[in-house]
Amino acid sequence: VTTPPVAFVGAGPGDPELLTVRAVKRIEAAEVVLYDDLAASGPVLGLARARAEKVAVGKRAGRPSPRQDAVSALLVAYARTGRRVVRLKAGDPGVFGRLDEEIAALRAAGLPFEIVPGINAAAAAAAEAGASLTRRVAARRLQFVTGHDVDGRLPGDLRLSALADPGATTAVFMGKATFPALAARLIAEGLPADTPALLAENVGAPDRRLDRGTVAEIAARLAEAPPSGPCVILYGAAMGPGEDA
Amino acid sequence: VTTPPVAFVGAGPGDPELLTVRAVKRIEAAEVVLYDDLAASGPVLGLARARAEKVAVGKRAGRPSPRQDAVSALLVAYARTGRRVVRLKAGDPGVFGRLDEEIAALRAAGLPFEIVPGINAAAAAAAEAGASLTRRVAARRLQFVTGHDVDGRLPGDLRLSALADPGATTAVFMGKATFPALAARLIAEGLPADTPALLAENVGAPDRRLDRGTVAEIAARLAEAPPSGPCVILYGAAMGPGEDA
Numbered sequence: 001v002t003t004p005p006v007a008f009v010g011a012g013p014g015d016p017e018l019l020t021v022r023a024v025k026r027i028e029a030a031e032v033v034l035y036d037d038l039a040a041s042g043p044v045l046g047l048a049r050a051r052a053e054k055v056a057v058g059k060r061a062g063r064p065s066p067r068q069d070a071v072s073a074l075l076v077a078y079a080r081t082g083r084r085v086v087r088l089k090a091g092d093p094g095v096f097g098r099l100d101e102e103i104a105a106l107r108a109a110g111l112p113f114e115i116v117p118g119i120n121a122a123a124a125a126a127a128e129a130g131a132s133l134t135r136r137v138a139a140r141r142l143q144f145v146t147g148h149d150v151d152g153r154l155p156g157d158l159r160l161s162a163l164a165d166p167g168a169t170t171a172v173f174m175g176k177a178t179f180p181a182l183a184a185r186l187i188a189e190g191l192p193a194d195t196p197a198l199l200a201e202n203v204g205a206p207d208r209r210l211d212r213g214t215v216a217e218i219a220a221r222l223a224e225a226p227p228s229g230p231c232v233i234l235y236g237a238a239m240g241p242g243e244d245a
Numbered sequence: 246v247t248t249p250p251v252a253f254v255g256a257g258p259g260d261p262e263l264l265t266v267r268a269v270k271r272i273e274a275a276e277v278v279l280y281d282d283l284a285a286s287g288p289v290l291g292l293a294r295a296r297a298e299k300v301a302v303g304k305r306a307g308r309p310s311p312r313q314d315a316v317s318a319l320l321v322a323y324a325r326t327g328r329r330v331v332r333l334k335a336g337d338p339g340v341f342g343r344l345d346e347e348i349a350a351l352r353a354a355g356l357p358f359e360i361v362p363g364i365n366a367a368a369a370a371a372a373e374a375g376a377s378l379t380r381r382v383a384a385r386r387l388q389f390v391t392g393h394d395v396d397g398r399l400p401g402d403l404r405l406s407a408l409a410d411p412g413a414t415t416a417v418f419m420g421k422a423t424f425p426a427l428a429a430r431l432i433a434e435g436l437p438a439d440t441p442a443l444l445a446e447n448v449g450a451p452d453r454r455l456d457r458g459t460v461a462e463i464a465a466r467l468a469e470a471p472p473s474g475p476c477v478i479l480y481g482a483a484m485g486p487g488e489d490a
Contacts (some may be wrong), residue, residue: 012265016266017265017266017267017270018265018266018267018362019265019266020257020262020263020264020265020266020364021261021262021263021264021265021266021269022262022263024266025262092364092368092378093372093377094368094371094372094376094377094378094379095368095378095379095387096379096385097377097379098381099377099379100376100377100379100380100381100483101381103375103376103377113375114372114375115371115372115373115375116372117263117364117368117369117371117372118364118368119265119337119362119363119364120368123337123339123340123362123363123365124362126339126360126362127338127339127359127360127361127362128360130348130358130359130360131339131345131348132338132339132342132344132345132348133337133339133340134339134340134341134342134344134345134389134391135345136343136345136346140390140391140400140402141388141389141390141403141404141407142340142388142389142390143386143387143388143389143407143413144379144386144387144388145385145386145387146379146385155385157385157412158386159386159407159410159412159413161406161407162386162388162404162406162407162410162413165404165407167402167404168388168404168407238345
């Protein structure tokens with residue numbers, strides 16, 4: 001079995017111990033690493049060889065993001081050089097990582113690739129909080145949504161009836177700016193305002209912070225003072241105390 | 246930072262390369278490993294020390310499963326010995342792993358624990374299929390459900406309107422026996438019968454098999470000849486060919 005020259009690698013929440021063994025191997029072997037965000041990828045990027053070329057392709061504080069098709073074109077250009085390329089993506093590359101667009105570009109160019117999955121932020125946040133994402137009877141559906149559209153706004157096509165279900169566990173990715181508006185719509189749709197919620201900031205980093213509260217409380221906290229770091233918000237019965245807690 | 250004596254460890258899909266680095270450390274350091282299923286955990290269990298005590302607590306072919314409260318009691322009993330205990334769970338321990346019940350038992354006994362997340366079967370299946378779980382615009386909600394209840398039947402409280410959404414990616418865990426019935430209900434609820442689907446069997450193992458088709462086709466295939474190994478079924482627009490495919 002030969003390894004394809006391009007690997008999409010899940011960086012997980014940012015803690016190198018939460019990389020998969022295969023992810024470590026691919027990063028250590030890489031001649032080129034394309035990454036999005038130095039703040040999130042720093043410790044993971046440190047596993048790459050000193051002489052590997054490290055290319056920032058994502059948004060950095062205060063600067064506009066490159067367009068996705070420019071990122072895809074850059075990935076194709078590096079892949080064509082025949083060097084071993086790692087495309088590092090936060091969390092799991094298949095979860096809100098725009099992986100589909102970069103795959104399409106490689107396919108169109110006839111370039112083989114592999115995907116090395118990663119620990120998504122919701123799984124990492126729940127683990128840090130000592131909670132299960134699902135709960136017998138009370139939370140038997142788990143769903144992930146993104147809190148912002150390509151232009152940073154709340155997506156217009158949210159299926160509110162699916163999201164306003166206190167019997168599911170819902171993880172909102174990239175939602176720190178839009179969650180107050182989303183929470184208001186969910187409560188109007190019937191989600192109890194006191195549904196248990198968890199706000200996890202900087203998951204996987206030494207300065208991570210976990211706040212528990214109700215959906216209404218977490219929304220109010222975010223409206224007052226949005227955290228500076230990346231956040232994931234989880235809500236649903238599974239985020240509350242257990243039967244024996 | 247001291248490591249709690251009990252670690253819930255995500256075994257991922259079963260390929261030791263898809264364990265996290267921390268999971269490998271915990272398994273290698275364990276004095277006791279409680280695992281569910283030898284078929285699924287074999288290669289991962291092989292990382293434990295030869296002298297570690299390995300205890301099967303889950304269902305094995307042809308024998309009834311121990312009751313969950315007996316498993317929880319056993320975990321508490323081992324934890325009380327003060328030995329380093331790993332509770333190995335397939336995939337991510339927080340996703341349909343009944344982790345909530347074992348956590349509650351440890352909490353009630355005043356025993357500390359940590360959770361080491363793992364790669365869930367849906368992420369592993371999509372990665373093996375070269376697909377993203379989400380897709381820009383077309384699939385911006387990702388949801389996981391279980392295809393069987395504690396007694397092996399389709400759960401009675403499924404939110405069909407949430408599941409019959411072709412614009413979400415839905416992963417059905419443990420659904421090989423019940424998916425034909427679920428698919429019929431989803432199609433009656435409005436899910437197009439030709440929604441793209443992926444049936445992944447034995448993800449992470451050398452004999453893994455990926456079948457693509459429509460929801461109706463995958464349901465028919467499962468009704469005719471249910472595979473013998475563990476399966477995850479994914480459906481939604483993201484499982485279809487991309488714009489450039």
